Amino acid sequence: MGLLGCGETNTESVSSENRSQEIHQDTPFIQDYSIKYTLEQEDTRPLQIASDRNGAIRVLSTAGLLLPRKGQFLYPGTLVPDTRYRTSKHKIISGITSYDQQLVYVDQQAVYSNAWAGKLFDEHALSSPRLIAGGPDLSFLISDGTSLELLQNGNSIWKGEAPAGTVEVIRFDPQTAAFWVLGADRVDVFSPESQSWRQVYTAPDLTALAVLEDKLVLGTSDGFLYVDKSNGEPIGAIQRRLPATDISCIREIDGRLWFGSDMGAFALREDGTYDYYHGERWIPGSAVIDITAGPEQSVLILTDEGLAQIHFDTMTLEEKASFYQEQVRDRHIRLGFNASLSGMNGGDITTGYLSDSDNDGLWTSMYLGGEVFRYAVTKAPDALQNCRESLEAMERLFTINNVPGFPSRSFERSGYIEQLSDPHRWQPTGDPEWDWKSTTSSDEAIGHIFVYGAMAELVDDEDLQQRSIALIDTLMQHVIDNDLYLVDFDGKPTTWGRWNPEYVNARPKMVGDRKLNASNLIAMLQTAYHFTGKEIYKEKAFELMEEHEYLDNLMRPISEIGTAPEDADDWSKMLSENWNHSDDEMYFLGYWGLYRYAFNDTLQAMYKDAIIDHWEAERPEKEGAWNLFTAMTGTDSFDLAEAVWYLQEYPLDLITWTMNNSHRKDIDLLEPNFRQQFTEAVLPPDELRISRHNANRFTLDGGNDGRSEYSAGDIWLLPYWLGRYLGVISPAAG
Template identity: 65%
Template sequence: MRNVFQFCFVSVFLLVSCNQVSEKGQKPMGQMPVYQDVPYLQDFAIKYDLTDDVLLLAAYADRNGTIQAISSNGLYRTHDGQFLYPGVLTPDKTYRPLRDKKLSGMTLYKNQFVYLDDKAVLSNAWAGNLYLKHDLPNANIIAAGGDFLFLISDGTTLQFLSMAKTPWQGQLEGDIVQDILFDASREKFWVLGQNTVSSFNISTSELKTVLRGSDFTSFAILDNKVIIGTNSGYFAMDAISGERVGDKQTKLPVIEITDLEAIDGDLWFGSAQGAFKLRKDGKFDYYYGKRWLPGNKVVHISKGTDGSILVVTDAGLGQIVFKEMTLFDKAQYYDKQVRNRHIRLGFNASLTDLERGNIDSGRLTDSDNDGLWTTMYLAGEVFRYAVTQSEEALQNCRESMEAMERLFSINPVPGFPSRSFERSGYIEVLNDPHRWQHTDDPEWDWKATTSSDEAIGHIFAYGVMAELMDNDLKDRAITLIDTLMSHVVQNDLYMVDFDGKPTTWGKWNPEYVNARPKMVGDRKLNASNIIGMLQTAYYFTGKEKYKEKAFDLMDNHGYFENLMRPIKEIGPAPDDADDWSKMLSESWNHSDDEMYYVGYWGLYNYAFNDTLKANYKKAIIDHWEVERPEKEGAWNIMTALTGTPEFDLEEAAWYLREHPMDLVTWDIKNSHRKDIDFVPPNFREQTIREVLPPDERPIQRHNSNMFRLDKLGRDGRQEYSAGDIWLLPYWMGRYLKVISEPQL
């Protein structure tokens, strides 16, 4: 959803009393703010590709909802087209006689199509009675006024046409006509030249130059101002006095403006690099790339049907739709997205090898993090079940749990979870014989070298399941917790692979962890993760070996100090550090943030005592304070598990609302924008002062830098699953009661 629409749907915060009746399995949260899930306007795009070699000039929607586009070779109309399934623009043969005319322009009058050809202004509305002949065979610009008044131009000459008035003809003073608009409130036409703005009085037929300048490209009328676009920004002119108002505005996504339109009180801009809209707060909503438009060079913008916006580009037509929905509605859509095309053998998987974004052309693929992405989806479905008692959610949990269990059983190493598994033959395809190993069953292969982020994901999901489920899944989750943690403890706090050696990242032993200088993030991260994992294992199994190992690490090896180290002290390793530590700390690792936060569930909830719990809360909030600029929905909501009433709930809801419905990896570029404030290079890789909305930046999981501006080269090749990206924070928020049920 775009922020400009939020003024209609104010987020309401309520205080929930500590003695409130909890949803099934939920712990009372104390006094916490709650986001009221009222409807908001969610935007998404329907695209219509242009397959013919013609130049699109403009497009309009009439009162019947029909969309027509005028081109260098006549009229086109939309065919098919829905969200994620682009339609096409096809020659309009509806009125066959129009195909024989040399149509060069069109507009709307009383929400009916009006056309301009080399002989007349005409329409099929009003029983075809509108037919006004003109004397400009090369006319291609038209504007309609009240009472069937029209002003047309061929760029050099203007001609005024009316059913009741005498025709008039004239020219601008040494200028070329760019565009014409009718000002209904003042009953005059405005004429934009390359270097002038003129007015045409329909009563006196007086053409008067009002303003002089240079490099004008487009204009629009908004309230009592004429807004004038140029190749270097825009400015305003008072429509009554003709005086220029204020300075030229250049803090825009793109300063080279190709079109300006005022639609329902909003100012829309076209450029050679996408479209954008001025919001009420002075910022812009930016629509760039094939997430929104068939092409980036915008030719024309107009009002579409049902509040949508039509954006004509060099490659086709984009229709930006605004649909009223709640976060719960969005969750239902995403649930279908996951189940329809993102479940591979029970795993939460990506769809890859798409042909130009065609979601029906892709294939499900494994990843090194099948376990992690699936545990995050699985935990979200457990939260969903705890909140709704949905049988569908329960079945989703069962199917993913079967995949997670098989990660352990498909390889020969006791207690070791595979990264993934696949039917045989895949090793040769990937040409990765070290990671991919054969099983005893010739039908299956498994992926080795499991990492620490997989392990913490496993313990997170199983802990959530063990706590909130009251069926066989509870016992199965506890079994896997014990299975994995027994492997880790028995192997001296390492995950040991098929070759008898620790994996590259599955290392929590003090000899490895404390070899890192104190400012290197892995020292704090690994300590935090292993303590949370051991606490979870002890909480659900009651086995003293886990508790004893955790206290040994904290009391004798500095792990409590490690995990409590302020996050602001994390930085680059010193010059005399080992190469591995330097590599680990070249910049902030956003995958570490993901590992911290999924680990916080076990660290905080299953603390051995209240003193530790209070300290863990301080560590979590300390981390959250540094993460706040990213406005990361998952991190904000996960911070709420500590019971703190301050966790940027509105920013979390903003993340959920603003996240695009389209999860295809379209090319995204923002580094050229002039409306964002860049900051100097820094350790955390923050590029700009204020993070962009999720629907303006590349599609990414929680382990990526939210300040990343560009992602190019994979245009439409992959679709991510919403299972880990969106459904986890939403359903955790519902479970923690910081997001309400839908308020209709």
């Protein structure tokens, strides 16, 4: 076998290499999520929102006062009429605010409140006031849109017309002890003490106002700008690098600037970028009407279609893992498989069904891998039981069909083929109760071998170990017996289960499948040899590496992968139109067996170079799983911070809401390229569509209006527990 056949690799020494690596200490971070409330009454338009120290939330609408009913995470509530104060039913409330953490109203007669024993009742002289702002000592400036009146202690202190002719916003500023008033094209400040006005700034198309300690923030239909409070001079240029530029409202909440727009809400980060809350994951509808502080450090976002209460809870990664674990076990296990909840009605998780998938074996392999790592770390009995249940489903993929060593894609009870995905792929079994799905691909094969190897090595249960090794041997013997193909029930190779040199090397060297298939097959053969000791697997691997260029193929730098030349065959051209992100998933799952069960140290060092070369190309995606699989090699550089960012930023809500970002002005678009990187920087996971690891994280728009919920088992729990097993993510502090 030459130099490549010398020596052996010690698996234990491989796993200990991470001792010099950086470790993320799992301390609490801020996890945001939304509880939504939709309008119960038709033809109702929300107008304003406020809350008080007791956590009471009130929405002023064209149908009167509304309050939230029910509502919890993933179970939206509704906004219903407020009937708490039956003696106030006759009042026509036209404005609402929060003053000293109490609710204050203005109606056709007075400014009043049910706080302070109801003593606040200041009658006014305006026809239909809708704007109200509180000043010192229970003073209030109100406006009907053209006139203003200052009230205090039951008296009208001042009344007059707006200098700008119109009033859009009123804000009181404790720093200047004055009221700032926004008109359509100017900002004025009113001094209650001198009862005088001062014009501060003028410009057309002003839409929103916030008053900070030393400056104003003014919204327009095309961005926002800062203005010096003292002299009215603009501070810098107008800000248009925003998620959306048509600004409807601005609020400072707990030191952060929040902006409402016609395309959602966004909050300014310390680094000058924005957290974007848009799409049904976060808010009902798109047009934001009002934003204010809510109970328990939440933020209330009022839209044309309802209310979103954005919560900001502290959570560790370990706690997030527990949350996701419940999500998976509650509604994502189908016959032991890790499955999606599909057919949902508008994000309602009580309306979905557990769906079959072409990749039941793959998604389950990835979830099962996470449970293997969890058990290896914690020895949790439920993790071991989960391993048993999912392994049983994986085993049955082999036994439910009559093709020796061939894993089905899936199986399901008979009589429902037309309702299942790809009905033409389903085949009957010998049991009239069951059907099985054919045409299994290389995606499933590499997933199978990855998780059986991990289980055989890391789960200290002899029964599960032996069953896993038997499955490795069963699948790989089928591949060997069938000339390195997956051969289906019809005696023909499946479309993608092809590792034979005749197929692999028919591709030009720059076509990714040539590198991928070589990498995956060597990984699978190494795993089979490592656990069975059968020489045929080792001999075949070295034959392929030394006589058929498989080592050269798998070591080919990612930078050399690209489109096939014009004279290539049509299949190669199709395979290389652009980068296939499913390939990344197959590569990195395969890297477990390629690196960990390398035949010798020489090969292992070469494999490490290939893995890191691939990881370098993937770095812009900040993909948590790929970063953590790279950590397996012991390298000190694997973007741990970006992996943690991925884990922390992934939303708790895994419903496939439609999420759109291509309209944003705060992203830098790139020219079309082979890797389909559409933007300079990848957006946080909670601003993107929900996707698995085989998707392009640079895709800006996507989703299906909340018709499915994905499982956290493969998306999140696999990379988290891999990081825990490798020791680069610590247990939760304390």
